[in-house]
Amino acid sequence: MKSAALAPFFGTLGMCGSSSAQEKCAPACSGKGHPLAGKKLPPWKPGEFQVHFIYTGVAESMFWIMPDGTTMLLDCGDHKAWARGKLAIWVLPNGTKNAGEWIARYVTRVNPAKTDVDYMMLSHHHSDHGGGETWGAGTREWNGQQICVSGFMQAADTLKFGTAFDRGWPDFNDPIPDERCDPNCYVLMRKVYPYLMERDGLKMEKFNVGAVNQVAMRKNAAAYPSFSITNITGNGKIRCRNGEVRDLYAELHNAKRLNENGMSLGLLVQYGPFRFYTAGDFSDSPKLPDGSRRNIEAELAKELDPVDVAKVNHHAHHSMPTELVAALQARVWTAAVFTPERRFEDEGKDFVRDIAPEAFDAGHVVLNVAPGGKTYTIAYVTADNESMKVTGAYDFTSRNA
Secondary structure, eight states, rough: OOOOGGGGGGGEEEOOOSSHHHHHGGGGGTTTTSSTTSOOOOOOOOOOOOEEEOOOOSSOOEEEOOOTEEEEEEEEOOGGGGGGGGGOOOOOTTSOOOHHHHHHHHHHHHOTTTTEEEEOOSSSSSSHHOOOOSSSSSEEEEEEEEEOOTTTHHHHOEEEEEEEESSSSTTTTTTOOGGGGGGTHHHHHHHHHHHHHHOOEEEEEEETTTOOSSSSSSSSSOOOTTEEEEEEEEETEEEEEEEEOOEETGTTTTOSSOOGGGGGEEEEEEEEEEEEOOOOTTOOBOOOOTTTOOOOOHHHHHTTOOOOOEEGGGGGSSSOHHHHHHOOOSEEEEEEEEESSOSSSSSSSSSHHHHOOOOOOOOOEEEEEESSSEEEEEEEEEOOSOOOOEEEEEEEEOOOO
């Protein structure tokens, strides 16, 4: 049985990010007393920007619905997290299906286009974000190869993706060959992409750090001119305030290995006054030739302004240094977790203890930004079953509204 006292440690979390933020949003913060509590999550409506942080208990996945109805599945992980013993958390709704299938079923419940998804994006090549070669729902033979039915590969049996963004496509050599970043994880997607290109007509694009609206609305972008998506990180590069791209690994390209987490793709969403940050597992402190270390999150922090909502890097594990937390100043932090011992890098910044004012059971978190971006809601949705029942919610006014 789940313990309410422990529940905030588990699942995908989203909550007011500081006491000052809570004071500012206090009139609208109602938690389990919110009008949505106890009801089924309302469907997306045109003009809204939604991000569904999908809980599985084993990995990370987000489903986006942009104001014009353009959709994206950002990460779809699956790995053997349940085998961690005391560090394992609840696999929900249950263990009868793998994460890729649960995620696909969730998407079809909230997607206005049901099984058609415009974009798929893998933040980086780790199994808890895209699936892997060692854990899945069996294998499938294709062109003389065995492909593990895991993560995106499994979800694609239900969902049809239009375009995929990947950090390494087509040669997987940026900034060095993928197998020198993490040889245990890059193999799967190198098979999955060609397979889906042949079977479903999937189109491929390399993620372009610094670009604005490469990930663009496709259905009616002209109706929402204040909505934009900027590519801010990828392959160890970051977009600077002036629009230039800085390569944080430039001095290390002769290295035998690089940290795959540092290759993570990051996005900054602007919708009117509302701002949202997400950057996969972006974190690393590589040693420079002079022996000093460079914290890449701290370097990124110099190029960022405050946001309303931020997904913490690397599941809040050995990540989120003081510089980045101070730069983002998020009112709401969300974290996709699969272990109860995740926290901000700095001592004393226990994510759960200091931020979450109430205990919620493990579950999905849904960000819903109202048309125009002036207000937004964070809703907790049960993951115990597929009822989409809201267990609590909070309303906010965007920082710059």
